[in-house]
Amino acid sequence: MDTETPPEAISTRQRILQISLELMSQRGVDGTSMRDLASACNLNVASLYHYFPSKRELLEAVLGESGMLPIKARRPQPEDDDPFLALLVNVLRSMFDVESFIRLMVGEAMRYEETARAVGVDLFSSFETAIEDWITKNRPDLAGIAGAAAVSRLLTGVVVGLFVQHAAGVIDLEGDDLDALILARARETVQILQVVSAAGTPST
Numbered sequence: 548m549d550t551e552t553p554p555e556a557i558s559t560r561q562r563i564l565q566i567s568l569e570l571m572s573q574r575g576v577d578g579t580s581m582r583d584l585a586s587a588c589n590l591n592v593a594s595l596y597h598y599f600p601s602k603r604e605l606l607e608a609v610l611g612e613s614g615m616l617p618i619k620a621r622r623p624q625p626e627d628d629d630p631f632l633a634l635l636v637n638v639l640r641s642m643f644d645v646e647s648f649i650r651l652m653v654g655e656a657m658r659y660e661e662t663a664r665a666v667g668v669d670l671f672s673s674f675e676t677a678i679e680d681w682i683t684k685n686r687p688d689l690a691g692i693a694g695a696a697a698v699s700r701l702l703t704g705v706v707v708g709l710f711v712q713h714a715a716g717v718i719d720l721e722g723d724d725l726d727a728l729i730l731a732r733a734r735e736t737v738q739i740l741q742v743v744s745a746a747g748t749p750s751t
Contacts (some may be wrong), residue, residue, distance in 0.1 A: 635733035
């Protein structure tokens, strides 16, 4: 039996995600009901729930398919000669690619919007786990110093800190300048951790 998803279903799903991103960015997660989304998509509510059984699942899909994943496929870049540098640059670029939605998520979470906070917890947990797994597999020298989980938390802090600085206007750069900043900050982080690694495991 053919179990492939019909093209029209894929098209409808993508349309739902795009409209959801636009509405949630304008109104917030809590201010956008599933009924609102169904109406904007020219669907009845039952049809919307067929694609996404809950607002949380819809929000997770919007995040995932907007590129907000810890490590995603991309075209080769000059920094790819250093896999660790490439990892950091890729993560930072992924965040800035969906900047408006990340701003929304942060704002909603700070206002204690339940769905956004729950998804945020899951997102950061999966983010840190993915980085931790990468460190364990590819940089055992760093994992041996303080543990891969600690390194992952440190890198998460660097990524979030740079994003918050930019969002707050502390760093006011756009386009190529922002790309250059991302590469520069990623290089600084790699260099610092290289020094830590060369120093070896601290004695207890």
